[in-house]
Amino acid sequence: MKNILLICGSGASSGFMAAAIRKAAKKAGIEVSVKASSESQLDDRIDTTDILLIGPHLSYMVDDLKKEVGDRSIKIAVIPQAIYGSLNGPKALELIQQMEG
Template sequence: MKNILLICGSGASSGFMAAAIRKAAKKSGIEMKVKAASESQLDDLIKDTDILLIGPHLSYMLAELEQKTLGKAIKVAVIPQSIYGALNGPKAVEMIQKMEGED
């Protein structure tokens, strides 16, 4: 099972997105753990993460966050605003599945 960590500024909006992803994954029969957190919690949670998703409003931090995951088998991506803003769980699950296929 993949561990997905979704981060945003305070952890609030990512909580809604994480819930939408969990719901869509369950409906599709896909097993994944999705946790939402604030960016400040990243160092504590990174060790249990397979995929790190970043809220679009934190896209300016992408390079810094990629540095934090260097040497770890963690894939990092910014969730597009079109998915995040609409809380589109199915599209986010699709994005995660594509990321899992990139090895």
């Protein structure tokens, strides 16, 4: 099972996105763990994360987050605004699957 962490500024909007991804994964029969968090909690969760998804409003932080991840084998992507803004769980799940392949 892949452990996915979504981060946004406060953790609120990513909570809705995480729920949409969990729902889409369940419907597709895909087993994932999707947690939402604020970017300030990344240190506490980084060692149990396989994929780090970033809210589009935090795209300016990608380089800093890559440095924080360091040499861990964590894949990082910014969720496109069109997916994040509409809470499109199936499209976000597609993004995750593309990252894995």
